[in-house]
Amino acid sequence: MQPQAQISTVNLSAFFRSGRALKEVNLQVLPRSVLAVIGPSGCGKTTFLRCLNRMHELVPGAYATGQVLIDEQDVYARESDPVMVRRRVGMVFQRPNPFPTMSIYDNVVSGLKLNGVRNSNSAQAQKSLEQAALWDEVKDRLHAPATSLSGGQQQRLCIARALAVEPEVLLMDEPASALDPIATARIEELIRELRERYTIVIVTHNMQQAARVSDWTAFFYMGELVECAPTEKIFTNPSEQRTEDYVTGKFG
């Protein structure tokens, strides 16, 4: 599994001003697979996700050590530019955060436009919206404000916006936690579709969700990776006692 991993972390540790949040994480994610990251609150799962596209270091005083290899290139290498890393590694956040001053269309192409890409934007916009399963709902009002959409639609718009810059990897930080069950089901369905083209890492506090959408599951506890294994194994026959206690609801 080592050679063809799309993402692999080597002794990845993350720190905040107040101390260590992530301890020596070694983990691999295969191309076109979904990795779910689970664990109790404060266990470092969001920090782990934010280390993968160098968003972690935006918090004043925060830094990371170790390596994160994406396609064998270390995103923490000295010559690596965080801006370029973030174009290859898209991110979707917990709460839908479309740009409120922009229309639906402008939101989708914002990553292209603000990075100076001028051509074929509208084709790209349609493609991204189709991939995010939003095209049919918005094709007649592309120039309406993004804030006129419902929460679930806004989240799919954010996914389309992230896809428009053609990343290889998509990071999702509890993408459905602010949504109702129906909107959540749509996002999960979407994740299963996107898996055909992208490598996805999804943080979730919902174990059923992890079981539904992921191929692999990583269980984090107190900043450490306890276990990373095929999802079925984690939920039926984990190797670690702590994992079993967590997935069976003994704590967390």
Place this chain on the structure above:
Amino acid sequence: MSSYFGRRLMNLLMTGLCAGAVVLALVPLVSVFWLLFAKGFSALSWSLFTSLPTPVGEAGGGVGNAILGTLLLVGLACLLGLPIGIGTGLFLAERGDGPAGDTVRFVTEVLSGVPSIVIGIVAYGLVVVPMHRFSAIAGAVALALLMVPTLARAAEEMIRLVPSSLREASLALGIPQWKTSIRVVLRTALGGIVTAILLAVSRAAGETAPLLFTSLNNQYWNTRIDQPTASLTVQIFNYAISPYEDWHQKAWASALVLLLFVSLMNLTSRFLARSPLRGA
């Protein structure tokens, strides 16, 4: 039961006192409007807006050049002051959490407390003395100095209201920090900033002291920024201290024009602050 009655009585009394305070606060405003309308309205005429001032005793004439001058001065002041003020605000909001930000914030606070006549003296020393003449640009520098601190703080407040989730969304798309600040953060705060600009403009338009020895005055039409320039406020001042009844009339009318201009600015900013355009 009696305590309930007592509480209601107290409530009524306090509400009455608050209402009284509101009325008291409105008295000066209403009386200013009343006085200016009563004294100035009769002297309002088309020629007030279009003609040059006439010598004493000569009928007609107006303050057209002063209105133009005020617009010129305020426009130039905006040209100088808006980029600096808004840029400072952006810095304070986005990078202002360290000692550098605290220093800048302290300086803007001190600057906003400096009396406007002192700002006028500074502009006199900075611009009038080296140029050897009074000029529109000197007046504009003085007005810009007055605008910058209030504008910077207001812009900072507005930019801080932009949720950090939007910054993150933009950065996560691989948009560089500087573009994120300008195209996303500043753009989102624009509605509030426009309000702050209009308030700063209306304040600058009403300044007299710093213009007395910077832009001075001018009896003729002037559009050159290196020449002395008339302004409504200085014109009002000159007319008001003159001994001629005719000029007093014009001072009242000009004051009314200025008041209406400033009120319009304030109302517009109110409207913008309330409309759905805010942040859109």
